[in-house]
Amino acid sequence: xxxxxxxxxxxxxxxxxxxxxxxxxxxxxxxxxxxxxxxxxxxxxxxxxxxxxxxxxxxxxxxxxxxxxxxxxxxxxxxxxxxxxxxxxxxxxxxxxxxxxxxxxxxxxxxxxxxxxxxxxxxxxxxxxxxxxxxxxxxxxxxxxxxxxxxxxxxxxxxxxxxxxxxxxxxxxxxxxxxxxxxxxxxxxxxxxxxxxxxxxxxxxxxxxxxxxxxxxxxxxxxxxxxxxxxxxxxxxxxxxxxxxxxxxxxxxxxxxxxxxxxxxxxxxxxxxxxxxxxxxxxxxxxxxxxxxxxxxxxxxxxxxxxxxxxxxxxxxxxxxxxxxxxxxxxxxxxxxxxxxxxxxxxxxxx
Numbered sequence: 641x642x643x644x645x646x647x648x649x650x651x652x653x654x655x656x657x658x659x660x661x662x663x664x665x666x667x668x669x670x671x672x673x674x675x676x677x678x679x680x681x682x683x684x685x686x687x688x689x690x691x692x693x694x695x696x697x698x699x700x701x702x703x704x705x706x707x708x709x710x711x712x713x714x715x716x717x718x719x720x721x722x723x724x725x726x727x728x729x730x731x732x733x734x735x736x737x738x739x740x741x742x743x744x745x746x747x748x749x750x751x752x753x754x755x756x757x758x759x760x761x762x763x764x765x766x767x768x769x770x771x772x773x774x775x776x777x778x779x780x781x782x783x784x785x786x787x788x789x790x791x792x793x794x795x796x797x798x799x800x801x802x803x804x805x806x807x808x809x810x811x812x813x814x815x816x817x818x819x820x821x822x823x824x825x826x827x828x829x830x831x832x833x834x835x836x837x838x839x840x841x842x843x844x845x846x847x848x849x850x851x852x853x854x855x856x857x858x859x860x861x862x863x864x865x866x867x868x869x870x871x872x873x874x875x876x877x878x879x880x881x882x883x884x885x886x887x888x889x890x891x892x893x894x895x896x897x898x899x900x901x902x903x904x905x906x907x908x909x910x911x912x913x914x915x916x917x918x919x920x921x922x923x924x925x926x927x928x929x930x931x932x933x934x935x936x937x938x939x940x941x942x943x944x945x946x947x948x949x950x951x952x953x954x955x956x957x958x959x960x961x962x963x964x965x966x967x968x969x970x971x972x973x974x975x976x977x978x979x980x981x982x983x984x985x986x987x988x989x990x991x
Contacts, residue, residue: 701797735849
């Protein structure tokens with residue numbers, strides 16, 4: 641990268657130094673060079689000590705989070721949100737602990753906010769070796785629970801936005817247990833990101849203890865009101881699964897990944913990486929059921945596409961479609977239907 645125009649907004653005295661760094665990164669991903677340039681522009685163009693303090697802390701937290709999660713990239717993880725005030729004798733605590741232990745037994749790791757209450761219940765059920773804890777520095781200090789305290793999978797964030805980034809970036813599912821403002825905030829942000837397509841499709845479970853009715857008013861009243869008033873889509877309820885059964889909660893999550901692997905955008909295409917390809921009949925059935933949510937064309941099955949995809953994922957078959965971006969709420973249905981087609985048929989197509 642030697643285009644001097646990219647350095648034009650930096651002090652001239654820095655040009656040879658920055659150009660040398662850019663040249664050293666010329667065989668790396670272009671995003672590393674872009675990050676270097678934006679960092680230099682930020683440093684040179686800001687005179688606010690407070691802004692620089694915030695940015696340096698945020699970048700440090702993000703870098704730390706990357707380091708913590710990197711060894712576990714290949715493992716599925718579930719983020720569990722819930723109240724820090726729930727005591728161990730509460731049925732809600734016991735239900736989350738049970739659910740987390742079932743997740744652990746199914747090979748899934750658990751991510752929490754690292755504090756007490758429901759967070760401790762989840763880490764307790766999963767065990768230290770299968771747990772992550774992302775604590776937050778607050779004026780009223782939130783201490784790490786004894787399961788994650790001292791763990792290499794525990795770290796602190798100063799800012800809620802960096803903490804939330806990792807809750808969703810690293811998660812393959814979200815479980816919402818009863819909680820207060822923080823839990824509701826995390827739940828609604830998750831739903832907003834799913835609805836707008838700003839996070840990959842993942843299962844979201846509203847979990848209660850048997851006989852509890854914490855989420856009932858939301859599911860049976862507020863969701864209906866939001867739909868009737870045309871404030872959310874008619875299919876937005878597909879983002880949520882409401883249950884008071886821990887085994888059902890875990891099955892809802894694991895069944896999502898029986899054949900579906902992962903998601904990405906490629907320009908105007910939505911790409912679903914899958915484990916086992918569909919046969920011609922299965923692909924035809926999927927198109928027949930979901931042609932109405934496509935902007936144009938059909939759901940297509942492709943291999944080794946795009947060329948820019950992650951090398952470790954290149955072997956996976958994938959489905960691509962030009963999905964109406966206002967119909968992201970149908971993606972969970974497409975994924976589960978595709979899973980079912982492969983499970984119930986598809987015998988002529990080897991995995």
